[in-house]
Amino acid sequence: MTTRRKVLAGTVGALALGAGGLAGRRAWLDREPPAPPASDGRGHGVWANWSGTEHCYPALRAAPASEAELAELVRSAPAPLRPVGAGHSFTALVPSEGTLLSLDRIEGLVTHDASAHTTRVRAGTRLSALGPALAAVGQEMPNLPDINKQSLAGALATATHGTGKGLTALHGQVTAMRIVLPSGEAVECSRDQRAELFHAARVGLGAFGVLSEVTLQNQPLTRVKKSVRLVDTDWVLGEWPALAEKHRNAEFLVLPFTGKSALIVHDPSDEPVRPRGPDNDSQTLMDLKRLRDLFEFAPGLRRRAARMAMRNLPEEIAIDEGWKLLSNERPVRFKEMEYHVPIERQVEALREIIRRIESEARDVFFPIEARIIAADDAWLSPFHGRESGSIAVHAWYKEDNAWMYRLVEPVLREAGGRPHWGKLHSLGRKELAALYPMFAEADAVRRSVDPAGRMMNPFLHRIFG
Ligand SMILES: Cc1cc2nc3c(=O)[nH]c(=O)nc-3n(C[C@H](O)[C@H](O)[C@H](O)COP(=O)(O)OP(=O)(O)OC[C@H]3O[C@@H](n4cnc5c(N)ncnc54)[C@H](O)[C@@H]3O)c2cc1C
Numbered sequence: 001m002t003t004r005r006k007v008l009a010g011t012v013g014a015l016a017l018g019a020g021g022l023a024g025r026r027a028w029l030d031r032e033p034p035a036p037p038a039s040d041g042r043g044h045g046v047w048a049n050w051s052g053t054e055h056c057y058p059a060l061r062a063a064p065a066s067e068a069e070l071a072e073l074v075r076s077a078p079a080p081l082r083p084v085g086a087g088h089s090f091t092a093l094v095p096s097e098g099t100l101l102s103l104d105r106i107e108g109l110v111t112h113d114a115s116a117h118t119t120r121v122r123a124g125t126r127l128s129a130l131g132p133a134l135a136a137v138g139q140e141m142p143n144l145p146d147i148n149k150q151s152l153a154g155a156l157a158t159a160t161h162g163t164g165k166g167l168t169a170l171h172g173q174v175t176a177m178r179i180v181l182p183s184g185e186a187v188e189c190s191r192d193q194r195a196e197l198f199h200a201a202r203v204g205l206g207a208f209g210v211l212s213e214v215t216l217q218n219q220p221l222t223r224v225k226k227s228v229r230l231v232d233t234d235w236v237l238g239e240w241p242a243l244a245e246k247h248r249n250a251e252f253l254v255l256p257f258t259g260k261s262a263l264i265v266h267d268p269s270d271e272p273v274r275p276r277g278p279d280n281d282s283q284t285l286m287d288l289k290r291l292r293d294l295f296e297f298a299p300g301l302r303r304r305a306a307r308m309a310m311r312n313l314p315e316e317i318a319i320d321e322g323w324k325l326l327s328n329e330r331p332v333r334f335k336e337m338e339y340h341v342p343i344e345r346q347v348e349a350l351r352e353i354i355r356r357i358e359s360e361a362r363d364v365f366f367p368i369e370a371r372i373i374a375a376d377d378a379w380l381s382p383f384h385g386r387e388s389g390s391i392a393v394h395a396w397y398k399e400d401n402a403w404m405y406r407l408v409e410p411v412l413r414e415a416g417g418r419p420h421w422g423k424l425h426s427l428g429r430k431e432l433a434a435l436y437p438m439f440a441e442a443d444a445v446r447r448s449v450d451p452a453g454r455m456m457n458p459f460l461h462r463i464f465g
Contacts, residue, residue, distance in 0.1 A: 026293055033398055047100055049087045050149075051335050052397050053424070056095035058082075063102040067178075067186055067212045073101060074210055075184030079454040083206045085154020086126065088147070089422035090336055092459035093158070093205055103153060106212060112137045117218045118175065123153035123211040131323030139218040140323050143167045143249065148327035153211040158422035159203040159381050161390070162326060163371030164249040164266075169383055171202045172376045176215040179208060182450040186212065199438070200445035202378040205421055205463065207446050207455050224248070225269035226276070226325045229315040233261045233354070237347055244372045249326065253367035254350070255288060256357050257299055258306035262367065266326065269319055276318035279329045285366070286332070289396070292365035299362060334366060337404040337424040338392035339417030340382040343372065346389025349415040353391065353408050361403040366394035379438035382418035392423070429465035 033052065039045050040057035048055040059078050064070040074081060082096035083103065094100070103124025110120040117139050121130065127141075127148035134140050143162040150160060152170075161169035176190035179201060189198040201208035236243070236252050243250045247265040254261045287309070295302035318325055341349055350370055357364050369392040373383050382388065393408050395401035405426055412419075418435045419425035433439040443464055450456070456464070 030398060047084070047087070047095070049089060049094065051090050051333055053090050053335055054092045054095050056097060056100075058096050058098060058100040060099045061102070062099065063105050065105045067106065067180065070101070070103070070106065070210060070212060071180050071184045071186055073099070074180050074182060077101070079452075080457040081182070081210075081454050082457055083153065083157075083210045085124070085151030085157075086149045088150050088154070089158055090424050091422055092457070093422065094457075095459070096457050101210060103151060103210070103212070107151075109133050109137070110213060112139065114138065117220060118215060119218060120213055120215050121152055123151070123214055125152045126150065127152065127155060127327070131327075134218060135221055135321060135323060138221055140221050140321065141170065141216065142173060142219050143170070144323065144326040145170070146328055147330050148323075152214060156202065156211070156214065157204050157206050158420065159378070159383065160422070161371070161373045161383070162249065163251040163373065163390075164247075165244045165372055166374050167249070168374045168376045169381065171378055171381065172374070173217045174202055174214055175217050177201070177211055178213040179211055181209040182452070182454045190215075196441070196445050197449070199377065199379045200442040203380040203382075203421065205380070205460065207460055207464065208449055209455070222322055223269055223271075223273070223319065224266045224322045224325060225271060226264070226266050226318045226320075227315055228262060228264050230260050230310055230313050231263045233259055236261045236263055237351065240347055240370070251369065251371045253369050254354055255306070255367050256354060256364055257292070257302050257362070258288075258310065259303060260306070260310055266322065271319050274317060274319040276320065276325060277316070279331075280316070281328065281330075282332050288365045288367075292363065296362050299358065333397035334394040335397060335401045335404075335424060336392055336394045337401075337408060337412075338369075338390055338420040339409075339412035339415075339425070340373065340388035340390045340420065341412060341415040341417040343387045343389045345415040346370065346372075346391065349389075349411050349417070350391055352411045353393070356407040356411065357393075357403075360407055363399065364393075364395070364403065366396065368393050379442040380421075380436060382420065384436060384438065388418075390420070391417075392420075428462045432463060 036046050036055045044057040046055055062073050064073055077099040080096045080098045082094050083101045084094045106122045107125040108122050112119040127150050145160050145162050156171045159169045178188050180186045233254050247267055249266040252261045252263045291302055291306055371390045373388045375387050376383050393404055
């Protein structure tokens, strides 16, 4: 069967054969970045995040097995006290020279209500484990992010989101939470109980205490049909509002220097199950890299070669339950910046970013991702009070990403964007306070539960001042 992988790899491979002389230069450019030492002078082992952008040497690393153990650690372990999930944030939210607290052993479903489609979940549960656990009781989360490696608490803490008109980020489905406050006291909060804490800590950056349990409003299991197809970028930019309206979940990935984009949509379906095939995205990505390697200094040739390589790519279809299709494997490591702009500014900002990258950053080969997220009312949610269009740019983990700050971030800021809490940005308290109408109120709650600043690391000091 013809697949995206075969068509693209075949054409790009043939082109690459004709340019073997570049191999030596590339081997040098593609060398591994230096790794941090495995331990520091005090014998503390290294912790590093997924992308390799952050690392630290905590004095204590603990994975309590119960909320009582967790509370004792929160009360007495050396500060800064930083909860850690799967380490998939790109920003320095987690690093601590004091204590790293993993909730990997506080995981799994506690209870569920079959008629209301709600579940009580332990906060360390990974999204990859939550999908099958919810399916076993006939439920699913209404939406999911691009990967499912995150812990539930880690995903909520940074306002992790998927895509879809009218669909909120994950924290939009949280109806109650249990938090171990920095004092060690465990408290319940919801819209009716300690409402200020609930609004401030739902997207909490791990700064309000450690989440131990979460109540989620889910929905009944739904079968969806996923389609991935290549389209002209000009077309998808023009049609985006209509596409977002038409499909339950819609997103597109602009492939810079090609004039093409990958359009990915999911819609409810009662057609027979057609399981997803093997991951094609990683191979496609490395093929785009090879095109960049060959034609970085000849954008016209790069565009023609890409279009030739992509001309016969078939649409990919899969039909299955949503939790099996919405998230993907991402074995190729990268660094990412993502902002959420008011929805009406998204296309205009995207056009300018594509223009800047294609004229001033010819080394970029990763796609530019566009998604849509509904408004919510969590105080530190980037979607607070407004429907948003997200725009994300990526760089291979081995390559320089200064261009994101120089070329892309100013456009996103000018469009009124709020940065994803877990992804690269340069903002501090002054800029963030101006972007979030309830920033001061959220910070006041934070100070009231953590007067001694036990949860604060240097990055959180930058955010909260
Ligand atoms: C390959 C890849 C794909 C991604 N795709 C998406 C996407 O599609 N959409 C999106 O929005 N984001 C995406 N992200 C970003 C990611 O979802 C967020 O950074 C998320 O926060 C990571 O979750 P984690 O479990 O790894 O948390 P970590 O990165 O380990 O921690 C994140 C924050 O959560 C806090 N935290 C962890 N556990 C607790 C707890 N029990 N109580 C309180 N605070 C806690 C930490 O202190 C920290 O502040 C992606 C990241 C990667 C690397």
